[in-house]
Amino acid sequence: MSSSGFVVVLLSVQVIQGQDDWGVTYSSTEICASKGSTVEINCTYRYPSGIDGGDTEVKETFWFTKLSGNQPVDLRTDSDYQDRVEYSCYEKSCSLRIRDLRESNSAEYKFRFRTNQPDWRYTGSPGVTLRVTALQVQVTRITVNQYYTKAELKCHSSCSPAGRLSYVWFKNGKKMLGLKTSSYKGRVYARDIISCALEGHEESPSPSVYSPKFLFVSVSPSGEIVEGGSVTLTCSSDANPAANYTWYKENGGPDLQPLSKDPQLVFSSIQSSDSGEYYCTAENELGRTFKYVSINVTYAPRLPSVSVCPSAEIVEGSSLNLTCSSDANLNFNSTMIINIIRLTLVPLMPIPLLLFRLWMSIRRRKF
DSSP: OEEESOEEEEEOOOEEEEETTEEEEESOSEEEEETTOEEEEEEEEEOOSEETTEEOOEEEEEEEEEEETTEEEEGGGOGGGTTTEEEEEETTEEEEEEOSOOGGGOEEEEEEEEESSTTOEEEOSSOEEEEEEOOEEEEEEEEEOSSEEEEEEEEEOTTOOTTSSOEEEEETTEEOTTOOSSEEEEEEETTOOEEEEETTOTTSOOOOBEEEEEEEEEEESOSOEETTSOEEEEEEEEEESOOEEEEEEOOSOSOOOOSBSSSEEEESSOOGGGOEEEEEEEEETTEEEEEEEEEOEEBOOOOOEEEEESOSOOOTTSOOEEEEEOOOBOOOOHHHHHHHHHHHHHHHTHHHHHHHHHHHHHHHHHO
């Protein structure tokens, strides 16, 4: 087994599959390779020199991973491997080379050969297990500054033999010159996008890492927020590594306590006291950002209260003030105004009758 770029043999022992004088010997049972690299799988095979008095000749050799109608599918005819496979077979050995490996190429590869003798064909089973993995950038935060984050980034794969390969680093789409190690330590700014690749396989870079971007805050349901209803504030962003979210309510104090450490802040029965400014922070190892949202909770007029001034004995001919007050927070329209008038006047309707009775009582005392 050999590869171009990046391969690790996890178990390298000869495996002989055979019966009597038939057999296939694989150089390895398991191979781990990186996405985008080239891998080579090797085997040797044997067969009887003569069957029923006739000479045995090999007429066909191929590798496969799939069956179609119980028949093996030659990798050279498999559309998933089109123009990416090559066989090199000589005498009783055969190798399979696969270029531009993809994660979907992870499979068990078997070698099969057919002879000139009727119904004499052989498959080496079990075969060789290939595992294809993608590079990943691991991030460790060191310090946080107002304008940037100092971090250590490592280009990693589960197949990676540390220190044996050359790497390429990209920042904002441009190659970082002079950097060929598996790790990078430096300043990362809010707009930076960083990825890595194996040298020679720059066309298959790792997924990019970056601080949270495009922070979006939504309120559900949209429109007017009425007291007593259910309201959900949701925070989302684009970030890699994934962002952690925290919700706060602005209260003017220096020490704010988090209301929620989930992307959503849920009010099952929102109250007027919940009105105010809220903000969500999105943070990962490479940076932090935040966004505000304003909540205004509307509510119908409270039960009106009526006061009489002066509150002492009322004398005929004196001045009397009646005051009706209520508390409300509404987005006004014509329907709401009518409802306010109705809710306000209905409780006041008995007042004139009460005043009339009070006046009659005073007159009876005088006469």
